[in-house]
Amino acid sequence: MRLPTFLFCFFIPALLTAQVVESMPPIVYLLKPDRVFDGEVMHEGWMVLVMGGKIAAVGPSITASSRTTAVIELKGCTLLPGLIEGHSHLFLHPYDETTWDDQVLKESRAERTARAVNHAKATLLAGFTTVRDLGTEGAMYDDVGLKKAIGKGIIPGPRMLVATRAIVATGSYGPKSEVAEIHLPKGAAEVGGPEELVREIRTQIGQGADLIKLYGDYRWGLHEATQPTFTEAEMALAVTVTKSSGRQVVVHASTPEGMRRAILAGVSTIEHGDKGDSAVFRLMKERGVALCPTLAAGHSVAQYKGWKVGTLPEPDRIVEKKKSFAAALAANVTICMGGDVGVFTHGDNAKEMELMVEYGMKQIDVLRSATAVNADVFGISATVGRIRVGLDADILVVEGNPADNIAQIRAIRLVMQRGRLVNTR
Numbered sequence: 265m266r267l268p269t270f271l272f273c274f275f276i277p278a279l280l281t282a283q284v285v286e287s288m289p290p291i292v293y294l295l296k297p298d299r300v301f302d303g304e305v306m307h308e309g310w311m312v313l314v315m316g317g318k319i320a321a322v323g324p325s326i327t328a329s330s331r332t333t334a335v336i337e338l339k340g341c342t343l344l345p346g347l348i349e350g351h352s353h354l355f356l357h358p359y360d361e362t363t364w365d366d367q368v369l370k371e372s373r374a375e376r377t378a379r380a381v382n383h384a385k386a387t388l389l390a391g392f393t394t395v396r397d398l399g400t401e402g403a404m405y406d407d408v409g410l411k412k413a414i415g416k417g418i419i420p421g422p423r424m425l426v427a428t429r430a431i432v433a434t435g436s437y438g439p440k441s442e443v444a445e446i447h448l449p450k451g452a453a454e455v456g457g458p459e460e461l462v463r464e465i466r467t468q469i470g471q472g473a474d475l476i477k478l479y480g481d482y483r484w485g486l487h488e489a490t491q492p493t494f495t496e497a498e499m500a501l502a503v504t505v506t507k508s509s510g511r512q513v514v515v516h517a518s519t520p521e522g523m524r525r526a527i528l529a530g531v532s533t534i535e536h537g538d539k540g541d542s543a544v545f546r547l548m549k550e551r552g553v554a555l556c557p558t559l560a561a562g563h564s565v566a567q568y569k570g571w572k573v574g575t576l577p578e579p580d581r582i583v584e585k586k587k588s589f590a591a592a593l594a595a596n597v598t599i600c601m602g603g604d605v606g607v608f609t610h611g612d613n614a615k616e617m618e619l620m621v622e623y624g625m626k627q628i629d630v631l632r633s634a635t636a637v638n639a640d641v642f643g644i645s646a647t648v649g650r651i652r653v654g655l656d657a658d659i660l661v662v663e664g665n666p667a668d669n670i671a672q673i674r675a676i677r678l679v680m681q682r683g684r685l686v687n688t689r
């Protein structure tokens with residue numbers, strides 16, 4: 265006999281106390297939503313069986329014979345893979361609260377970690393069960409420690425892929441002082457040439473980096489214009505050294521030239537791509553480099569500068585971004601879902617998905633980006649990103665159908681991580 269449906273509520277109070285859950289026998293769940301999005305396709309009438317933290321069965325009819333199976337009726341709901349945030353900074357908080365410079369220079373590492381703990385929890389509760397965290401921006405290797413604390417069950421949070429410090433060309437990055445004698449700590453690791461670049465990559469790997477992030481261009485040109493930083497040869501060297509350790513290089517780049525160098529070097533993703541044109545997007549498609557567009561970052565910064573959403577004229581930055589995103593879609597570039605969250609509020613990650621739709625992407629494609637596509641591009645598809653037998657049971661259930669209305673992704677009914685309920689409403 266199955267446990268009655270209402271009994272699943274009984275388990276909830278213990279859910280955020282990982283140790284309590286650890287000591288309990290594994291719970292078997294039969295989840296019965298109206299439909300299942302498997303990461304690629306929507307299936308009406310499917311259900312999902314979770315056992316031992318894994319997805320044990322998926323399909324239109326599953327018979328759960330075990331006496332310990334908790335059946336969860338999810339009428340009117342859609343079940344999806346736990347979402348994957350492609351570009352987060354758990355060690356940053358919105359710039360309209362505190363400027364980036366002040367976060368790096370005036371907030372203690374303890375404060376930044378305390379904030380990151382809150383951000384990690386907010387992210388998980390919003391249904392984002394995995395994040396690719398692209399740089400601590402001055403908080404050294406603390407993302408590695410945060411990831412370990414989450415892994416040990418000390419605090420709730422998403423599983424993390426971490427970049428640690430990120431790498432910039434000497435002189436290009438901030439915070440800066442106009443007094444030459446003052447050497448301010450930087451928001452990333454500076455390297456002055458090939459030898460330092462190689463040493464820094466290996467150091468970051470040794471400290472626990474899952475990937476290497478380079479800033480391929482920055483506002484360091486004449487009159488603060490955005491200009492490339494690393495040479496093509498330096499980028500290629502970074503890719504060779506990083507790839508030989510089995511890791512990926514991701515590059516922050518907004519200019520066509522910064523993007524072109526990164527693409528030819530063989531990086532896996534380009535972050536932002538704000539000034540990308542048709543030619544550079546065609547090259548991305550040709551070389552199989554994915555774009556993480558971070559629409560929500562620009563959208564948020566424009567508002568911090570006084571723009572009211574919905575009012576005309578739209579700031580140049582927004583107009584330009586809509587144009588370049590359309591060009592990327594037209595070139596059929598692989599699009600990741602990643603908002604640069606931290607620039608805006610952690611837990612509000614869905615903002616990026618809503619903007620992807622607003623800027624011209626199909627709703628079902630946005631769901632694919634946030635699940636299977638991100639998992640494939642980030643090299644984690646053997647564990648997460650799909651509703652498929654054998655994968656970890658990282659699951660999100662929302663009310664309604666987000667393929668018809670992307671905003672439903674916020675109407676959370678439950679979040680499950682490795683087969684444990686972590687959020688129910």
Ligand SMILES: [Zn+2]
Pocket residue numbers: 351352353398604
């Ligand atoms: Zn970023």
